[in-house]
Amino acid sequence: MVCERAAAFVQRPCFNPAWLVSLALAAIISHTALAASAEKGRAAYIAHGCWQCHGFAGQGGITGPELASHPAPMEAFAAFVRTTNGAMPPYSETILSNDDLTEIHAYLESIPKPPDYKTIPLLSDVRQ
Numbered sequence: 001m002v003c004e005r006a007a008a009f010v011q012r013p014c015f016n017p018a019w020l021v022s023l024a025l026a027a028i029i030s031h032t033a034l035a036a037s038a039e040k041g042r043a044a045y046i047a048h049g050c051w052q053c054h055g056f057a058g059q060g061g062i063t064g065p066e067l068a069s070h071p072a073p074m075e076a077f078a079a080f081v082r083t084t085n086g087a088m089p090p091y092s093e094t095i096l097s098n099d100d101l102t103e104i105h106a107y108l109e110s111i112p113k114p115p116d117y118k119t120i121p122l123l124s125d126v127r128q
Contacts, residue, residue, distance in 0.1 A: 041107025044100040053088070058108050063087065068111040077105050 045051060045058075053064025060066030071077060078101055084090050091101075117123045 037103050037106040038110035039107075041100075041103035041105065041110075044096075045104050045107055048091070048096055048100065048104075050104065058111055067108050069113050071105060071108040074102065074105050077101075 046056075050064075053061055054067050055061045055064075058066065058068030058071075072080065078098075081088075081091050081096065081101060082093075
């Protein structure tokens, strides 16, 4: 029955296989763009000195908190970077462009989450 419905759908005059191809290509291109953006973001992260306080992988350091395992939404991230009045100096658009800021955020989102300590045998044995 499902196959009959699928065959009937494909035979409809409004069905356009080129649409599916373009949708698949758009997904591939957007994935590639995200990867490129994350690569550019890593370069911007290093060039603007973010690593000095937050570590090369956003893991945090003595002076900067961890950023990678749970980055703030882009709007909140941008607002903080632009207007912070804490230990971190604010970065205006003349110092850090919006494109670089977006790419840095993409880089932070691309960093894989660390494994749960319970899944690491050596650590789970010690805690028991």
